[in-house]
Amino acid sequence: MPSDAPPDWLHQRWVHSHEEDHGDEMVFRPASFPFPPSRGRRSIELGKDGTLRGARPGPTDRSEGAEGRWQIEGERLTLFSPGSQSPAQALVIVSASADRLVLRSASG
Amino acid sequence: MQVHYRLLEQDPDFRLRQAELEQRVNERLMAGAAGLRGSVTTIPAVVHVVYRTSDEKVAAAQVKSQLAALNKDYRATNPDRSSVPPVWLGLVTDARVQFALATRDPTGKKTAGIVYVPTTLGSFPADDSVKAKATGGADGWPSDRYLNVWVCTLADGLLGYAQFPGGPPKTDGVVVLNRAFGTTGTATAPFDLGRSATHEIGHWLNLRHVWSDTEDCTGSDFVADTPTQQHPNYGQPRFPHVSCHNGPNGDMFMNYMDYVDDDAMFMFTAQQVVRMQASLDGPRSSIGK
Numbered sequence A: 001m002p003s004d005a006p007p008d009w010l011h012q013r014w015v016h017s018h019e020e021d022h023g024d025e026m027v028f029r030p031a032s033f034p035f036p037p038s039r040g041r042r043s044i045e046l047g048k049d050g051t052l053r054g055a056r057p058g059p060t061d062r063s064e065g066a067e068g069r070w071q072i073e074g075e076r077l078t079l080f081s082p083g084s085q086s087p088a089q090a091l092v093i094v095s096a097s098a099d100r101l102v103l104r105s106a107s108g
Numbered sequence B: 001m002q003v004h005y006r007l008l009e010q011d012p013d014f015r016l017r018q019a020e021l022e023q024r025v026n027e028r029l030m031a032g033a034a035g036l037r038g039s040v041t042t043i044p045a046v047v048h049v050v051y052r053t054s055d056e057k058v059a060a061a062q063v064k065s066q067l068a069a070l071n072k073d074y075r076a077t078n079p080d081r082s083s084v085p086p087v088w089l090g091l092v093t094d095a096r097v098q099f100a101l102a103t104r105d106p107t108g109k110k111t112a113g114i115v116y117v118p119t120t121l122g123s124f125p126a127d128d129s130v131k132a133k134a135t136g137g138a139d140g141w142p143s144d145r146y147l148n149v150w151v152c153t154l155a156d157g158l159l160g161y162a163q164f165p166g167g168p169p170k171t172d173g174v175v176v177l178n179r180a181f182g183t184t185g186t187a188t189a190p191f192d193l194g195r196s197a198t199h200e201i202g203h204w205l206n207l208r209h210v211w212s213d214t215e216d217c218t219g220s221d222f223v224a225d226t227p228t229q230q231h232p233n234y235g236q237p238r239f240p241h242v243s244c245h246n247g248p249n250g251d252m253f254m255n256y257m258d259y260v261d262d263d264a265m266f267m268f269t270a271q272q273v274v275r276m277q278a279s280l281d282g283p284r285s286s287i288g289k
């Protein structure tokens, strides 16, 4: 993935398609993907202006959202918590296309 | 990503009641006390089937198959408990709770404990709208006397959601996707063993997820006999799955409070049962006997 100008399709809401995970690779699909039922899914929306809208299953399984920032350098995708300068999650982009984004933890 | 979790429940009284309940749980755990209830508590349940299509109108037999599954899981008589890894077999614990469809409605009239409520809505988001007639759903029965179970089509493929003890009475209960309810009829693999209801009622009895709703190994599910775990597990994991330096045995993904498939979850632990019984002696003391 080019580091300077992420393609427009990257700026959408990506939902964790955990059924497709393999090893430490996590597969995300656009929100329009026909997902099967699940107890809860994580999602990340990478806004063009660098804002991040994340959502995860909450303590009683309803989705809970939070905002932050995101940044891409080379193949590294870093997600930041609101107001925090330290990376909350460092990820590596394994592959990316308009309908499939594969990430893994940079530490793993 | 460090999602800043906040409980949805912003109601200060709810927080206070939850804090009181945590105090009660801690006293229990320290004293090793068994609780105030007799040997087994039977909880009357009412199932509100909210439907638009004939498929969504789950049959009484399917509802009864769900009750039968709950009564195995909550008494640790589910045959698949033998699939718990040997290292944790000793933690498999009878929750001493069983469920029965209500035989009397709130006015005292005889009932089958299943209420069919038509709707014009194709699906319900996880926003409590299924819990009120005014928003296209079904009003709950008094939550101090009944466990309300709403069965409907949920938006976004969600299998279910719940509410902790001490919350607003009108929305108290659990919601389960119709296609993941019970073990017969429209119940569809891999969620066709009734475990979505087992999981949601676990929350209703104050249980937390085994990954503690944090993803950096710093959280707690407030029980000491489940290992610290980083993420929810999905599907059918293979033992051991190690995270948060919890080797060699790893995550207790076969716990009902993880996110695995129905045929991969088999157990509550001893301390989870202490939490459930403490909620039955506290905020849920008026329900069941």
Ligand SMILES: [Zn+2]
Residues within 6 Å of the ligand: A059, A060, A061, B199, B203, B209
């Ligand atoms: Zn849950």
